Amino acid sequence: MINHRYSIEYVACVRNLAVREYLSSVGLPVEHVLFSASEAAGGGVSKVEGRDLLKLGSGGDGDDAYCVDCGTGQVLYVGDGGPPLFLVNSSPRNLSECLNVFELEITRSAGEADPAMLEELADLLGRSLGEIDPSALDDDPGFWRSILFDVAIGDYVDDEAI
Structure with missing residues (x-):
């Protein structure tokens, strides 16, 4: 990147x-x-x-x-x-690390359409983001919590890969 x-x-x-x-x-x-x-x-x-x-x-x-x-x-x-x-x-450093983890996990799961797997991906991603920056998940609703919801419902699934 x-x-x-x-x-x-x-x-x-x-x-x-x-x-x-x-x-x-x-x-x-x-x-x-x-x-x-x-x-x-x-x-x-x-x-x-x-x-x-x-x-x-x-x-x-x-x-x-x-x-x-x-x-x-x-x-x-x-x-x-x-x-x-x-x-x-x-911090910007934590933003960069969270963006890297997000991209890695989303790329790794490209084409995934199983709702249970998407929920698991969102949970895994949430844990990873929390380890990088615990304050990132403080707000509910909040920025990263909204992104995790979008991941869980398949908004970041590459439709062409399915």
Whole structure:
């Protein structure tokens, strides 16, 4: 997986040094089924629910945003409908590790259509995500819990492989 390394100027507003260095030296995936890294045109921080957020990328149809909280270093999902913020991960590093595990498990189970196996996959994936970042599963409903539900109902099954 190829990573986008954020420019030092872009992430300068992130107060947590470890998070800022991770984003500029390692970065986040350029393309992933759940996430596409990008820097917002013109940079800048937006304020959502009193938090200073810097966009890290988008997912799905691009109307949503993954952001880092400039104060805490947490990664938050800002949706275009419903609750404005969901915790994704406690850090960009944990986001990257969770995305890697997600891709590995989904690829390994490509073409699986048995509902019991999909439920088992979602359970396994949930345990793996919890080991990487226990806070990722704190919210219910929450970002990763919603993804796990989608896995369990077969939303990530490759229909052409069946």
